[in-house]
Structure formats: structure tokens, C-alpha cells
Amino acid sequence: MWLMSMELxxxxxxxxxxxxxxxxxxxxxxxxxxxxxxxxxxxxxxxxHKHAWYSGGGDASYENVPLVDxxxxxxxFPIQGWVDAGAxxxxxxxxxxxxxxxFKGEYALPFYGDxxxxxxxxxxxxxxxxLGEEATTKIIIDTFNKGGFDPSRxxxxxxxxxxxxSLPQWREAGYGGGLLVDWNLKTSLDGLYAAGTQMFSPEDHxxxxxxxxxxxxxxxxxxxxxxxxxxxxxxxxxxxARVYAPVKRSSGIEWKELHAGIARVMQYYVSxxxxxxxxxxxLDALQKIEEESVPLLFALDPHKLxxxxxxxxxxxxxxxxxxxxxxxxxxxxxxxxxxxxxxxxDPSEWNKFLTIKLENGKVKTGELPLEFWGNMKQQYEAxxxxxxxxxxxx
Numbered sequence: 001m002w003l004m005s006m007e008l009x010x011x012x013x014x015x016x017x018x019x020x021x022x023x024x025x026x027x028x029x030x031x032x033x034x035x036x037x038x039x040x041x042x043x044x045x046x047x048x049h050k051h052a053w054y055s056g057g058g059d060a061s062y063e064n065v066p067l068v069d070x071x072x073x074x075x076x077f078p079i080q081g082w083v084d085a086g087a088x089x090x091x092x093x094x095x096x097x098x099x100x101x102x103f104k105g106e107y108a109l110p111f112y113g114d115x116x117x118x119x120x121x122x123x124x125x126x127x128x129x130x131l132g133e134e135a136t137t138k139i140i141i142d143t144f145n146k147g148g149f150d151p152s153r154x155x156x157x158x159x160x161x162x163x164x165x166s167l168p169q170w171r172e173a174g175y176g177g178g179l180l181v182d183w184n185l186k187t188s189l190d191g192l193y194a195a196g197t198q199m200f201s202p203e204d205h206x207x208x209x210x211x212x213x214x215x216x217x218x219x220x221x222x223x224x225x226x227x228x229x230x231x232x233x234x235x236x237x238x239x240x241a242r243v244y245a246p247v248k249r250s251s252g253i254e255w256k257e258l259h260a261g262i263a264r265v266m267q268y269y270v271s272x273x274x275x276x277x278x279x280x281x282x283l284d285a286l287q288k289i290e291e292e293s294v295p296l297l298f299a300l301d302p303h304k305l306x307x308x309x310x311x312x313x314x315x316x317x318x319x320x321x322x323x324x325x326x327x328x329x330x331x332x333x334x335x336x337x338x339x340x341x342x343x344x345x346d347p348s349e350w351n352k353f354l355t356i357k358l359e360n361g362k363v364k365t366g367e368l369p370l371e372f373w374g375n376m377k378q379q380y381e382a383x384x385x386x387x388x389x390x391x392x393x394x
Contacts, residue, residue, distance in 0.1 A: 001318050002171045002271075004256070004263040020310035021317035023198050027179055028320060033188035033357040035200045035368070037177040037324035039335040042170070042272065061130050061137055062113055064122065067158060070108040092333070102161060110162050112155035120152070127151045169267035173321065176201045176335075180355055183373070183383040185215040188357065191226065193219040245297070246308045252296035255307035261289055262315050270318070274325055275341045282322050286315060324356050327365040 028034060067075040075098060077090045090098070101107045115123055131137045149156075178200040179187050186193050195215040196208035269282030294312060299305035330350035331338045355366040373379060 001173065001314055001321075002169070002263055002266045004260040019197070021173075021313045022310070024178060024320070025313045025316045027187060027189075027192065027194070027198075028316065028358055030189060030192065031358055032192060033180040033355045033366070034178065034320065034324070035180045035353045035355045036335070037320050037356060038328045038337055038354065039176045040171045040173055040270075040321065041336040042172075061134055062126070062156075064118075064126060065113040065115060065156070066117055067111050067160075068114045068117075068155070069111055072114075073107060074114075075107065075111060099161065111158040111160055113158055114155055115151035116153060116155070123151055169271040171266065171271060173317070177321075177324070178202065180368075183379050184218040185211060186218065186222075191219075191222060193222075243309060244305075245295075246299035246305055249296075249298035250300070252298040253293055254298065255304055255311050258289070258293055258297060258308070258311045259314065261293065262286070262311065262318055265289070266318055270322060270325065272338060274337075274339050276326065279322050279326050283319060286319050286322070290315060320356065323363050323365075324354060327354050327356060 024034065067077050069075060076094055077098070078094070098107060102109060115127065118126070127141065132141045144156075179194040179198050181187055181194050181199050184193070185195060185199070193215040195211035196202060199211065202208070202211075265282055265285045269278045269285065294315070297308045297311075299308045325337070325339075328335075328337060328350065329339070330342045330347050331345050332350070333345050351370055353368040353370070353372070355368060357364055357366075
């Protein structure tokens with residue numbers, strides 16, 4: 001949504017490149033409640049403007065490799081574990097300390113992953129199994145091996161700090177915003193269940209598998225109670241008309257132009273530092289694009305039709321982010337959310353979840369306390385009596 005670049009390294013996250021907000025937007029239009037949609041962060045990986053993620057020491061599957069500077073000085077980065085700032089990254093305090101140390105001359109660039117310093121068993125498991133067999137890194141490791149890299153002797157250069165920080169106008173939607181669900185993984189709408197990254201504050205692969213099975217089980221139970229429902233033919237025809245509209249035209253605006261326009265609006269008005277005025281200007285600009293440009297979209301083949309529909313989802317997703325950003329009138333470090341007009345970080349009265357939904361065409365906001373889900377063990381058992389005893393060998 002912030003960076004449109006087809007000639008460089010693609011999109012900026014470690015999850016599916018096909019994600020364009022379709023599921024979230026569909027649920028939003030149906031009236032489902034969302035939360036944490038104001039959370040965004042600096043564009044970090046796989047953009048083509050920065051070195052490819054998974055290619056340098058100190059990231060992701062290299063997290064247990066100690067980092068040293070150009071003079072062999074050990075850096076205070078955490079290894080082997082998860083930290084408060086999220087998976088596989090040092091805390092903001094550690095990042096700042098290292099950055100300050102670079103400017104003071106305490107650390108010399110570039111940094112390196114110090115494989116030779118690792119115990120042999122751990123080094124072999126990391127290089128040959130964890131990196132050598134993971135789909136994302138296997139081709140990288142094979143390339144290094146063919147080039148003569150020896151992890152028992154050689155250090156692997158890290159690209160931290162030498163390629164510069166992300167430009168503030170380039171952001172990405174925070175890996176945390178999504179559908180609000182209850183203990184049955186039901187959204188605020190009866191009959192609509194969510195799993196994986198459609199939910200707020202998700203994790204990754206194993207989380208998606210576990211919640212998918214869980215939500216499916218609950219949805220089946222609900223469907224059995226409800227029986228058959230009637231399809232709204234009028235709604236189906238309206239949706240078909242919307243979906244196929246671009247192929248009815250042979251000229252106008254193509255999907256790349258629309259996508260670039262959405263990205264430019266987000267760069268200008270929803271970048272690192274925000275104000276009420278900027279956010280409202282962003283909403284106005286997106287509304288103008290929706291009213292004037294979307295009706296001109298044309299697609300000459302199925303691929304371009306798909307991209308055109310994704311753009312429309314991205315446009316709606318962008319508007320949701322802005323509405324949620326307007327609702328949070330405070331800055332927040334955990335959300336990487338900064339408002340110039342409300343500069344105080346995490347005031348106690350704003351330590352809460354903000355919810356947002358579409359009701360009769362109007363945006364409605366609400367709030368929930370932190371840990372609103374209650375006691376984890378008690379709530380899980382209360383909502384899963386059919387699973388009682390499963391984990392006790394019964």
C-alpha cells in the first residue's frame with residue numbers, strides 16, 4: 001500500500017505475496033468488528049530497495065548466530081529466542097544503543113554473523129539443516145556453498161545499518177490488525193468465523209493451522225444448528241456486476257496506475273508521523289480516487305482483472321487504517337504509532353484496544369481493555385468441553 005514497485009524485489013512481508021486485504025475488507029463491508037488496524041511499521045524487507053531478507057547474518061533463521069562488528073567486537077543483539085519487540089529482532093532500546101555506538105565509533109561497520117564462534121554442533125544444525133533445508137534459504141545456502149563459503153572459517157556479512165533506515169514515507173500494515181474474535185473464533189457477526197492472519201495479533205504457520213482447525217470445528221457446529229439458509233440472488237448479481245465491471249471496458253485506467261496512486265496517498269498522508277489534518281486529507285484523496293478512478297478501471301485479461309480487484313481491496317483497507325488512526329488520539333511505541341498532535345507515548349488511559357466497524361454505512365469505534373479475553377485456562381475449558389481430557393491421555 002505504501003510502495004508500488006514492480007521492477008524491484010516485490011512486496012515487503014514474509015507472508016503470502018497474494019495478500020491484498022480481500023478477507024478483511026469483505027468482513028468489514030459485512031459489518032464485522034476489527035481491531036489494531038492503526039498499527040503500521042517501517043518498511044523493512046524484500047522491497048528491492050533493501051537487501052533481500054534471509055541473506056545476511058542476524059535475521060530470521062540466523063537468529064542464533066552471534067553478531068560481531070568489523071573488528072570482531074560482539075554486539076549486544078539477543079540470540080536464540082523471542083524478545084519484547086517481536087520475533088527475531090532486538091528491542092528498540094538495543095537497536096538505539098547499537099546505532100548510537102556506530103556514530104560514537106564504538107562499533108565498526110559492517111557487521112558479520114560469527115559462525116566460527118558457534119559450537120560445532122549448533123553451527124552444523126543451523127547451516128546445514130535449519131538454513132540448508134528451509135525453502136526460503138536453501139537456494140541462498142547452496143549459492144554460498146558453491147562459492148566456497150565455509151561456516152567453520154568464514155563470517156557472513158550482515159546488512160543491518162549499512163543500507164540505511166527505511167524511509168519514513170514507506171510503511172506496511174502492521175502484522176497485528178484484523179478481525180476481533182471470541183473464544184470460539186467467531187467474529188462479531190453470527191456465522192462468520194476467522195483463523196490465521198485474518199485474526200488480530202496473529203502468529204504464523206503453526207498458528208494458522210491450529211486456528212484453522214479450531215475455527216472450522218466451531219463453524220461446523222454452528223452450521224449444523226442453523227440448517228440451510230437462503231441465498232440473496234440480488235446481492236449475488238450486484239457483486240458479479242462489480243467484479244466484472246473492468247472487463248466491460250477497453251480503455252481508461254489500468255491496475256498499476258491505480259495502485260501507484262493509492263501508494264502515493266499513503267506515503268503523503270499516512271507515513272511515520274501523523275496528524276488529524278494529514279489523515280483527513282488522506283481520506284479525502286482516497287475517496288476521490290474511489291469516485292473518479294475506480295469507475296475507469298479496465299482489464300484486458302483475467303490476470304489484470306485480478307490485480308484490479310486487489311487494488312480496490314487495498315483502497316478500502318487503506319481507508320480502514322486511516323479511520324483507526326483517527327480514533328487513536330495518542331502515540332504508542334508497541335504499535336509503532338506516532339501522532340504529532342498527540343505526542344505522549346502510551347498514556348495509561350490509552351492502554352486499550354480500539355475497535356472499528358461499519359454500521360449502516362457509518363464508521364463506529366469502540367474499545368476493549370487489555371487482556372479482555374479473561375483467564376486463558378478457564379475460558380478455553382469452558383468453550384471446549386468436548387475436548388475435556390484429550391490432553392490427559394483419556
